[in-house]
Amino acid sequence: MILPYYIIIPLLTAFIISLIAGKKDIYAIWLSFIATTALLILSIYSLLTSKHETITYTMSGWKIPFGIVLVQDALTSFTLVTVNIIAFTAILFSINYIRYLSSDWKYYALFMLLLTGMNGVVVTGDLFNLYVLMEIALFAAFALVAYGSRAEEFEAAFKYAVMGSISSFMILLGIAVTYSATSYLTMAKVAEVLPLVDKKVVFWVGALFIAGFSLKAASIPFHSWLPDAHSSAPAPISAMLSGVLIKALGIYVLLRIFYNVLDAPEIFLKAFLVLGTISILIGVFLAIGQWDFKRLLAYHSISQIGYILLGIGIGTPLGILGAVFHLLNHAIFKGLLFLNSGAVEIALGTRDLRKMGNLSKILPVTSQTSLIASLSISGIPPFNGFFSKLIIIIAAIEANLPWYAFFGIIGSLLTLASFMKVQRYGFKAENVIEVASNKIDWRMNLAMILLAALCILTSMMVIPGIREVTLDPVVSVVANKTEYIKLVLGGLNEN
Amino acid sequence: MIVYILCFVLFLVGIYGAITKRDLIKIILSISILGYSVNLLFILFAYRSESIYPILSKGKEILPMVDPLPQALVLTSIVIELGTTAMLVALAVRLFEKYKTFDITQIRRLKG
Amino acid sequence: MHKHEGMTLIVKTVTRISVWMILLYGTYIVFHGHLSPGGGFAGGVIIALALLNVLLAYGRNFVTEWLSIKFLHGLESLAASFFVIIGILGMVYVGYFLGNYLSKGELFNLLSAGTILPLNIVIGIKVGTSLFIVIWFLSELKIDKGE
Known part of the structure; x- marks a missing residue:
């Protein structure tokens, strides 16, 4: 019964915020804060209590092949927790940050719509409903990228909107072909019927979906919108877009469709391997030459998404474990790094690494947490990034793909080099900069400290006892491929 | 068969326009074409030969109908397209305010 | 008041008479969404166009x-x-989100089909007002002639 609330709570909050517009902004802040807190608590509660069963919820009581169905299994709960942790910290950070841009209710209403779309994409079990909710998230994202009303932001938002629309229509075309071949839109039913139809259909559908969702996930040949959009948005929104939007709309859906619905055809797994490796290398090469802090982080998102795609492409349970674990870890440390960049930007008024300096005195919390995040993203033990990358590389070697493992290690070393540059020129530089007043309040610091703590805590998930309750059920959902059909259509756990 | 291929050609026309055109308004029009081609394909997939529109009205005998679900989906997709177009037009107007041009080769402040 | 604004007297007079008819037609489409083609979105668009x-x-x-735009x-x-x-x-009464809890009535009656009619009305208002507001905001922007 909990399932529809992931969509209802943020949607209703967005409408109520817009209803009381013109009154004080404090209402919007409180409403959105309460909503994100409630969602965080709900998602953690359902992760702990669901016991990794598959729960289905039919909208307005229509039985499964006829109506829209919401599905919750281990993968869903895991992604929901990831999304809502980042949303909670981003709202906490925005309360003060957004006052320096232009404080009003529109920001919070759009933020809630973004959250509606992402939560909806994760919980839905219906292809067309997935498309609709994806569009809700994307519209909110376009508007939020352009929120600062500067020329560059409109440019980035337009580019993002054009690319996003093209990929959405490719996905819609894929859904149309799927429907004509199978006469179903419910994912489990599609998966059931698809082995009976012509193999060419699976190829076409897979090709359209891989083009559409790779564009959403910004793997390399489809990446051109990401650095502009993610570096132009306000910092908490960059954290949301880079941390969870490209994963909820890209990686999660790729996992769901290619493993659970299409039964992981060999040719597409090869495509993931190649896309992932190219993304790792080119992303990091492009990142290393950047001097704009946020742009550098945006290019690193492409490279880190490459690791996740590599893990998906390997296809063994160990590879999927690495991919899923890296999904969570990347959301946490990239979210933290973008929040750091926002704090630096409002304190110093610049994003250029060459103009920063002396930050450990001005912003002690920001510089310490950014050090943790940098170590985490470049894969230094005991931080979480190390373990997930290690698992992916070991999986590549075990699956007899030594070259991919080699490229993964090269990518990781270059990431380390690039973040040494960030620390050396940005946070630890010796430029003496005078800042009149401290603009970072306790809520922003709290958000950054929370994520920094999670960077260390989530690395505990590789300890066997903890891994068995957190990551292994997720891996079993993905690795069991079309077991999903039985779990959803079984009707045993329906409530 | 030929109608499906023509539909797909229309889809490719949309992608070609969105990628190669330099004018913001032409890009928006290309994206609309892209959307229409997908909608048209949906409706074609729903077609059954010798059947009527799926609307029940008073005193009408029940005959074989075309598949009504894609028609409902197309309505939803039209609403989403309306949103896309409105969003793109609003962004294009704002871009014109800032840059005084619709030519994307001159809208290039973001690089690298 | 604003004599110099807008179009000619003929257009204004025709509009003054026809706008109410178009609004009425839009309302009709909204209210008969569950009986004939149309419904909330189509009717709402007609209202916005009026x-x-x-x-x-x-x-x-x-x-x-x-x-009043604020209104x-x-x-x-x-x-x-x-x-x-x-x-x-719907969740309160029948246990499902958007579940039907009103009487389904008789076929081809205006008051039938449960919650579809109220939902159509709500969507009609939403689409009509929001589409008009979008156009209103777009018409606000003043554009100088480019090169």
């Missing part, structure tokens, strides 16, 4: 005085909230 007609014929200043905005958010609330009431 208002757009006034905007074109009389100019922006007149419309701003005639209709339209409130109406839009209220309609959207009502949609979700009707859905939640």
